[in-house]
Amino acid sequence: MAIFDKFQSLTDNHDLVKSFGQSPSSLQFEEIISPTEAVLNGRRTILLGTNNYLGMTFDETCIEKGVAALREEGTGTTGSRIANGSYNGHKALENELAEFYGMKEAMLFSTGYMANLGAIGTLAGRGDYLLIDADSHASIHDACKLSDAEVIRFRHNDPVNLAKKLERLADKPGEKLVIIESIYSMLGDTSPLKEMIAVKKKYGASLLIDEAHSLGVMGATGRGLCELAGVGDDIDFITGTFSKSVGTIGGFLVSNVPGLDIVRLASRPYMFTASLPPSVVATARAALSKIPHATELRTKLWDNATQLYAGLKNTGFDLGPQVSPIVAIRLSDPQKAVALWNGLLDAGLYTNLALPPATPLGWYLLRSSISAAHTSQQIALAVELCTRIGRELGLIPCPLKTGASVEMMNVGGTRKSATKPDSKRTAEPKKPAAQA
């Protein structure tokens, strides 16, 4: 139908991906075994692309709290907090978030995407300026469309370019709000936060940082990049999500700027959608209370990240610029990228395939995200599979003599037995994987 004609280039792209096998957008897991394993097409598969950084999705306390709230308060709030009022849990979670970040106030949203829409789209109004990083997440771009402010992009992670842009606005009235992310979700690179803060202070701008991928992951108590960099007091606004390390769904805005409450009456993505269900709130509260003490999980997460990054780097893959719980293989050939992703899937390893224009500099990315719940055996197997299939596709060099035959032998028959059951889950009896 003609109404779909404008999607032709999307269709073409999708057809290309499909012509190699599976399509990322239509995968369907038959069973979720643990934070790191699922059954896909009847095969036990390692999950290496689910942003489940702390493995919180199967945490016993979180599950129990969620179930209890479900029984006590029902399945949903059936409306927004402006229309239907808040539940105790909403307010309690906001207080706990504010305390966690050492900030004055917090506001919940129904997702992290909505938190960015509702925060950025509302804080910057007509006559104001939004300065956004060139690699910003889609939710930030969409927030800009919702805002009446003028939107200026600066080069990715480039404080000098940001300074130039603020300098040109120096004489203009209107608030200037700079938007950055702590860990950029495609390549896993972090923001040069101290330099960014120096610039925003020099020009009297405000700063909002999206800590989506760093909550629970960075800093001594898991507060994120702000904590790691020791710059808490210089941050005006933080947005974040419960959909990654917190293991459920939901988003938030926290701030030290007095008077945040009024945003509740101005932010359409807060006002005109249903609030988080009580079970989700209870789950998020349980997870959030664990995060400050989850030092061992954070250590394991970074050990796993280092193991994967070093393993892939050593065999010759071109990776993102730094070790991070997001490890991305950069590829320039779309067909080989799709073939690698499919090959890994057939071998029992799930990763993310990211294509331009969603990726920086037009890279085709095989993106993985690591969990504290991964065993080092799972990470070793992931490196082995990437190496074998990467070599078969000519993406990385083959070693001279010990060569391909040894590699093939390793992987051909041992995939399943090498996939050790996840140690984090062995404490608890678990249904066996369907076809494993």
Place this chain on the structure above:
Amino acid sequence: MSKPTISEDAIFSDPLYVEILQQLRPHADADTNISPQTSITRDLGMDSLAIMDFIFDLEDAIDISIPMERIAEVQTISDLVAAVHKLQQEA
């Protein structure tokens, strides 16, 4: 975008047009002929990322920031010349 206020002849001697061509070259397909009516989004083999990089280079070269909503209105090179002139007048 309102129609460019510059006539076809005038644009060739406009230093801004010359600068834009210079900044565009490294990003565009090498073998394309560029004229004022060339569409930046369609005719030059540039995707949205290449266009963004070109805009960053142009901004540095002429010391101006081009807001995203202005870029969204631009199709041809002559549109871009007009949009930048307008921004320069407003500054």
